[in-house]
Amino acid sequence: MTSESVETDAAAAPTQTFADLGLDGPILKSLKAVGYETPSAIQAETIPLLLSGRDVMGLAQTGTGKTAAFALPILARLDKSQKAPQALVLAPTRELALQVCEAFERYAADVKGVHVLPVYGGQGYGVQLSALRRGVHIVVGTPGRIMDHLDKGTLDLSELKYLVLDEADEMLKMGFAEDVETILASTPDDKQVALFSATMPSSIRRLSQRYLHDPAEVTVKRKTTTSSTITQRYLVVAYQQKMDALTRLLEVENFEAMIVFTRTKNDTETVAERLRARGLAAAAISGDVAQAQRERTIKQLKDGKLDILVATDVAARGLDVERISHVVNFDIPIDTESYVHRVGRTGRAGRTGDAISFITPRERRMLTAIEKATRQPLTEMHWPSADEVNATRLARFDDSITAALEQSDRISRFRDIIGHYVEHHDVPEADVAAALAVVAQGETPLLLDPADEPKRATFAPDRGARDRGRDDARGGRDERRGRAPSEGFTTYRIEVGKRHKVEPRQIVGALANEGGLARGDFGKITIMPEFSLVELPSTLPPSALSRLGGTRISGRLIDIRPDSGGPSRGGSRGGSRGGRYDGGRGSRDDRGPRDDRGPRDDRRQRDDRGPRKPRWD
Numbered sequence: 001m002t003s004e005s006v007e008t009d010a011a012a013a014p015t016q017t018f019a020d021l022g023l024d025g026p027i028l029k030s031l032k033a034v035g036y037e038t039p040s041a042i043q044a045e046t047i048p049l050l051l052s053g054r055d056v057m058g059l060a061q062t063g064t065g066k067t068a069a070f071a072l073p074i075l076a077r078l079d080k081s082q083k084a085p086q087a088l089v090l091a092p093t094r095e096l097a098l099q100v101c102e103a104f105e106r107y108a109a110d111v112k113g114v115h116v117l118p119v120y121g122g123q124g125y126g127v128q129l130s131a132l133r134r135g136v137h138i139v140v141g142t143p144g145r146i147m148d149h150l151d152k153g154t155l156d157l158s159e160l161k162y163l164v165l166d167e168a169d170e171m172l173k174m175g176f177a178e179d180v181e182t183i184l185a186s187t188p189d190d191k192q193v194a195l196f197s198a199t200m201p202s203s204i205r206r207l208s209q210r211y212l213h214d215p216a217e218v219t220v221k222r223k224t225t226t227s228s229t230i231t232q233r234y235l236v237v238a239y240q241q242k243m244d245a246l247t248r249l250l251e252v253e254n255f256e257a258m259i260v261f262t263r264t265k266n267d268t269e270t271v272a273e274r275l276r277a278r279g280l281a282a283a284a285i286s287g288d289v290a291q292a293q294r295e296r297t298i299k300q301l302k303d304g305k306l307d308i309l310v311a312t313d314v315a316a317r318g319l320d321v322e323r324i325s326h327v328v329n330f331d332i333p334i335d336t337e338s339y340v341h342r343v344g345r346t347g348r349a350g351r352t353g354d355a356i357s358f359i360t361p362r363e364r365r366m367l368t369a370i371e372k373a374t375r376q377p378l379t380e381m382h383w384p385s386a387d388e389v390n391a392t393r394l395a396r397f398d399d400s401i402t403a404a405l406e407q408s409d410r411i412s413r414f415r416d417i418i419g420h421y422v423e424h425h426d427v428p429e430a431d432v433a434a435a436l437a438v439v440a441q442g443e444t445p446l447l448l449d450p451a452d453e454p455k456r457a458t459f460a461p462d463r464g465a466r467d468r469g470r471d472d473a474r475g476g477r478d479e480r481r482g483r484a485p486s487e488g489f490t491t492y493r494i495e496v497g498k499r500h501k502v503e504p505r506q507i508v509g510a511l512a513n514e515g516g517l518a519r520g521d522f523g524k525i526t527i528m529p530e531f532s533l534v535e536l537p538s539t540l541p542p543s544a545l546s547r548l549g550g551t552r553i554s555g556r557l558i559d560i561r562p563d564s565g566g567p568s569r570g571g572s573r574g575g576s577r578g579g580r581y582d583g584g585r586g587s588r589d590d591r592g593p594r595d596d597r598g599p600r601d602d603r604r605q606r607d608d609r610g611p612r613k614p615r616w617d
Helices: 025-033 041-051 066-077 094-107 125-134 143-152 168-173 177-185 202-211 239-252 265-277 291-303 336-343 361-374 386-405 408-425 429-441 464-473 504-515 542-548
Strands: 005-009 056-059 087-090 116-119 138-141 162-165 192-197 216-221 230-236 257-261 282-285 308-311 324-329 353-359 489-494 525-527 532-537
Touching: 025 066, 025 094, 041 056, 041 066, 041 192, 041 216, 056 066, 066 094, 066 162, 066 192, 087 143, 087 177, 094 116, 094 138, 116 125, 116 143, 125 143, 138 143, 143 177, 168 177, 168 192, 168 202, 177 202, 192 202, 239 265, 239 353, 265 282, 265 308, 282 291, 291 308, 324 336, 336 353, 336 361, 353 361, 386 408, 408 429, 504 525, 504 532, 504 542
Parallel strands: 005 216, 056 192, 056 216, 087 138, 087 162, 116 138, 162 192, 230 353, 257 308, 257 324, 282 308, 324 353
Antiparallel strands: 489 532, 525 532
8 A cells, every 4th residue: 555644733823725725615605604714734634635536544633623624525525416325424422423413514504405414323213214215415423323224224325435434543442343344345445535543553554454545644743732821720529519519619719701511411401500590690502502592692601691601512612702711620521632622711812711620539540641631730729618618708798788888878768767677676786787688698598607518529549550450359349248339329230241241341331321421420340250230320310220221231131220239140249350440431421411312222232332442541
């Protein structure tokens, strides 16, 4: 295989425009509408190559603009009169597939007659089949569901012209290598292929040598860093205490406007609702919010009618509001690139800003990865104490009294009213003032009781691999040997074990996908010969547990239920040397809600359970 290699720097300021790259009018109009002015490094190098018909192998991290790098050339060359799919984009996860699909739709806003279809596990087949029958130009899907359609004969790839493998290394890590090769082999030999990967292991090299023809290699060196004008801190907090921690931060931090980042769109609504219940001006935006509503919300933030915006990564992309003085990572992001993008919403154009990240005790690795990638340490901050909160509340109470005293006309009228009360009830004026403060305050106490301080979360000491290995040899620290679950967690039993060749990453991937869980929601995982024990949050809602009930791992229904500590049905008691998982290292975090899942097919749904190796390792 012969190829040419182009190496470029993502941080370099591009001098070209999108028009210089060969794109035409309607696409340029759409790009202007979404705020794209100049191409990123990977776009500047890749778009002309793909427009010329070359296969491309791109080495690029998330956040470099690679979606537009392959989407724009595909849109520019579509034959809209053809009903059979012309382009197929394979993505490792449902979330990425949806993001790519949304990007195609944004870029094609002014290109009439383009139909894009997301295809992923967990969505009912009916919607996908109807769209395929009507005709689509671009299919964006996960390997497992694409394979299902190929097996059923419902997806015709015979006229495919363009195929993209997005985050190819992740797909292979998740066990989709065989599926990807089967799909590639089912497509025409003369198609154009673009492969994008954050790393270039030997498996990716072999794949490119077999299925790419004379590819041009484009390597983007990403400079991942955060602005020196941003103060970066973190707070160690238990998952269940995040809302209390956020409330206290809002009381003691001197902020003008703030973005609070959560992983899922459901969480944005939940957090915003709880903040509004506390009397704060907060609103939520996510990828599902209509553009008109998004623009209204951002305008309110700019105009000072809104102080707190609760958002997902997708919803906050490109957001630049001068008032934003603070960014809070309520949930730690999925990777270091996302962290940089989030933090970059404050401290822009030389302004100062503050970024605060909530880190659960099991997310130590994530913190280390962020510090290593950004080459900047994060300072640990202490939980705001009751005394600090009370001092802030008293100061604000004093300010409100001072402001009221400046209204001399109203004060004069109320002075007569108070004098009348004192004269007829023989009560000191100070007591009357205190009584009026009680009326104004309502049922909520003005000051916190220091005696009610919650127990603080801390990082547990890292005992090292040797100690962990010794525990495993003695039985994997099994709860049946007298160890209680971690604080805030409940131990659940699932009916897959060592005999079924499962690994902790498979369990994490499957449960995270089905239950909408995040990596911080997993405690210890102990794999026994016939079953496994998994620690999940004690606050796990019944709806999530119900969704988990239909999960299959290695083709087996897991039959999840709280662990009783009794013997297994297969006669095996604890003490296995099976694999174990120490939490906080699960699957992708920015998962959408799982409420919209369609009926589960009896077939093995790789997309729904796909195990993945964490980015943080």
